[in-house]
Amino acid sequence: MSVAPQFRRFILSGSAGPGAVTDKPARDARIDVIRGLCLLIIFINHMPGNVVAAYTPHNFGFSDAADIFVLLAGVSATLAYGGLIERRGLPIAMLKLGARLWTLYIAHIAVFIIVCGVIAAAVTHTQNPLYIELINVQPFFRDTAEALLGALTLTYQPSYLDILPLYIVLLALFPAIYYAVRFSPVLALGLSLAIWQGALALDLNLPNSGGTWFFNPFAWQVVFVMGVVLGRSNQLGLAAPRLRWLDALAIGFIVFSCYAKVTLSNPTGIAAFNDWFDSVQLGSDKTNLAWSRLGHVGALTWLAVRWLPAGDALSRSALGRILAKTGQNSLHVFCVGIVLAVIGQVLLAEASFDLTVQLAVCAGGVTVSAGLGVFLSWYRTVTSRAGAARAAPAPVSAAPSSSLSPR
Numbered sequence: 001m002s003v004a005p006q007f008r009r010f011i012l013s014g015s016a017g018p019g020a021v022t023d024k025p026a027r028d029a030r031i032d033v034i035r036g037l038c039l040l041i042i043f044i045n046h047m048p049g050n051v052v053a054a055y056t057p058h059n060f061g062f063s064d065a066a067d068i069f070v071l072l073a074g075v076s077a078t079l080a081y082g083g084l085i086e087r088r089g090l091p092i093a094m095l096k097l098g099a100r101l102w103t104l105y106i107a108h109i110a111v112f113i114i115v116c117g118v119i120a121a122a123v124t125h126t127q128n129p130l131y132i133e134l135i136n137v138q139p140f141f142r143d144t145a146e147a148l149l150g151a152l153t154l155t156y157q158p159s160y161l162d163i164l165p166l167y168i169v170l171l172a173l174f175p176a177i178y179y180a181v182r183f184s185p186v187l188a189l190g191l192s193l194a195i196w197q198g199a200l201a202l203d204l205n206l207p208n209s210g211g212t213w214f215f216n217p218f219a220w221q222v223v224f225v226m227g228v229v230l231g232r233s234n235q236l237g238l239a240a241p242r243l244r245w246l247d248a249l250a251i252g253f254i255v256f257s258c259y260a261k262v263t264l265s266n267p268t269g270i271a272a273f274n275d276w277f278d279s280v281q282l283g284s285d286k287t288n289l290a291w292s293r294l295g296h297v298g299a300l301t302w303l304a305v306r307w308l309p310a311g312d313a314l315s316r317s318a319l320g321r322i323l324a325k326t327g328q329n330s331l332h333v334f335c336v337g338i339v340l341a342v343i344g345q346v347l348l349a350e351a352s353f354d355l356t357v358q359l360a361v362c363a364g365g366v367t368v369s370a371g372l373g374v375f376l377s378w379y380r381t382v383t384s385r386a387g388a389a390r391a392a393p394a395p396v397s398a399a400p401s402s403s404l405s406p407r
Contacts, residue, residue, distance in 0.1 A: 010238055011186050028234065029315040029324055030308050035072050036327030036373065039334055040366050041065040046160050046341035049353060052362040061257045062284045062296035066163065066215075067223055071297060073167055074177075074227020075234070082178050082228075082235060090175065101171055104331070108164040111335045112151050115161065115342050116140050122346045134345055135159040139209055147209075156209040160338055166215040169206075170224045177221075177228050185229045192225040200288055212287075219289035223297060230301065240305045247306060250299035257296050326373030333369050340365045 041056050042065050058064035084093040115135070122131045132138055135158045140147040150156025154165045180188035199205070199218030206213045233240075257280075259267060266277040284290040308314065315324040326333055344361045351357035 006238060010233060010236060012184060028310060029312045029320070030304065030310065031072055031075060032324040032327035033314045033320055034068060034304070034327070035076075035330055036323035036325070036333075036370075038065040038069045038072070039326055039330060039337060040323075040369060042069065042163075042334070043337040043341050043365050043369055044362055046338065047344045047348060047361070050344075050348060050358045050362060051355060052358065058283070060261055061254065061300075062261070062280060062290070062292040063294075063300070066286075067293060067297040068300070069163070070166070070170070070220055070223045071227040071230070071301060073170065074224040074229075075231040076227075077171060077174050078178060078181075078228050078231025078235060081174060082182075082231060085175070085178065086235075094175065097171065097174065101168060104164055104168050104171070107331055107335050108154075108161070108168070109151060111164070111338050112158070112161055114339055115158065118339060118342050118346075126346075126350065131346060131349075135161075135342060136209075150209055155207050157213065159214070160341065162208075162214045163334070165213070166217055166220055169217045170221060173221065174228070177225055178232075181225070181228050181232050185232065188225060189222075189229065192222045196222050196289065205287075214287055216288050219287070222289060222294060226298065226301070230305070240302070242306075246302060250302045253295060253299045254303075257292070322370050322374060325377040326370050329373045329376040332376055333373050336372055337365070337369050340368060 044050070044053050045056055045058065045065065047053065056064070081093050081097050084096060116137055119131055119134060119137050120141075122134075123129055132141055137158050139150070139156060140158075147156055154168070157165055177188065180191065196219050199216065204218050205216045208214070260277060260280055263277075263281075266274050268277075279285075280290075280292055284292045284296075286293070314320045344365055347361055348358060
């Protein structure tokens with residue numbers, strides 16, 4: 001069966017015909033490399049006002065690293081837990097999924113406490129109480145008990161501490177999403193889009209300390225579902241069909257989005273588009289996932305699937321290997337990056353955004369984050385080898401023991 005009919009069958013029914021299933025596909029280095037790059041970009045973007053952030057992707061397109069990060073979360077969840085569902089059944093997969101959710105939850109609470117401690121240290125050291133307003137931690141210092149309860153129930157999220165709660169909610173929904181995609185990707189995507197638009201019409205979101213979640217999960221589940229569809233196709237060993245017209249459309253949309261972001265006015269000259277261009281130039285709606293963001297991340301994803309080399313081709317260079325190891329340890333690197341970004345904001349403010357300090361803080365944070373990923377990969381390799389050595393049976397010698405052998 002050729003690629004196009006297989007792909008068409010997959011889109012409609014979630015399967016690709018006999019012989020297409022790959023229960024445990026080889027690890028795709030593209031996922032790790034791109035995720036590692038996204039983590040470093042997120043760190044830079046979490047320090048607003050620094051010169052390096054002006055050259056990150058969100059200034060040249062409608063979406064940013066967060067969109068790609070959520071999409072890759074859907075891909076990774078499918079390869080990890082979807083594959084486990086296929087091999088060992090839903091109960092075992094739910095146990096593993098529950099353990100992962102607990103890890104994410106504990107990591108979120110730990111980062112919350114550490115960040116509040118960093119802010120408290122900054123206020124004490126600089127005698128500047130305005131740092132309490134840096135990332136919306138006023139509720140923690142105003143009523144610690146209530147803020148802690150809000151943090152534990154995910155109903156209080158300071159700025160930049162809102163991605164992990166979104167991931168927790170989406171991952172908790174993964175089994176239902178996976179079975180929907182397994183039944184029919186096109187129906188799953190249609191239902192996902194309907195939920196998104198219905199939530200917008202009804203103004204649905206989850207509560208967050210008097211407001212709502214910055215990442216509305218009713219909207220962002222669309223990006224996650226796209227990732228699950230992509231992961232399912234990878235699970236089945238499918239390659240993207242060669243659709244030149246779709247390649248051209250994706251490239252055209254990306255070029256248009258770049259031009260729309262960098263231009264200072266409405267390039268079409270049509271007055272009816274003035275408000276739209278003003279809105280996307282300021283930033284496409286991130287909370288409720290503007291259509292422009294979804295289209296942009298979809299175009300980028302299509303081109304990556306079509307043209308980035310699969311296998312380990314991206315991780316053969318030194319930079320590729322570093323990014324891959326950073327992406328492989330995404331939770332640790334993300335949590336450390338959040339703390340480093342808060343520290344970086346304080347340092348930049350204290351230095352009055354001196355250019356040298358900006359560059360040093362960005363370079364230092366990127367080095368620490370990437371270095372952590374490399375170290376954790378090395379540590380995991382060393383400990384796994386040691387465990388394998390301990391588990392291996394001792395070799396049996398044909399000679400008698402030394403205590404009984406003749407001298």
